[in-house]
Amino acid sequence: MELEGRIILELPVQSGTSKAGNPWKKGEWVLETGGTYPRKVKFHIFGEERLANLGHNLQVGKDVVISFDLDSREYNGRWYTDVAVYAVRPAGNDMTDSGPGPVDSFGGGLPGGFPPPPAAPQGGMTNPGAGYNTPFGAGPAGPAAPMENSSDDLPF
16 A cells, blocks of 8 residues: 655654564654645554665655555454555656666565556547456446436435
């Protein structure tokens, strides 16, 4: 998943030692989305290597796009959700330039495994549903038939 917004807060880096005796580090930030109803989202980057690769892109006041995974867990009857970031890029970075694209925490391209989307036919789209799974028919539905003997004008 991706989310675009402005970094509004950087929290102190946390560190510790796991039960197995391994050291760990975690950085946390708060991002505020734009739009009419902005939302604040606290997210984290876990691991010293990931912090070194991605943390420098997360400065207060900077507009970024974060790629993240959501994970929820239960503890003592309460549920907690984590927003774990694995890639960061500057906002407004169109992927058509020759510069480097988004970088994941391992220094490579973003994980995906999905093929690129099919190219649009030349001259415009003549059949927008072609080539895609369309479980509810071959294309968009036409206008709904008018309801007879109905006192309201709602379409459902």
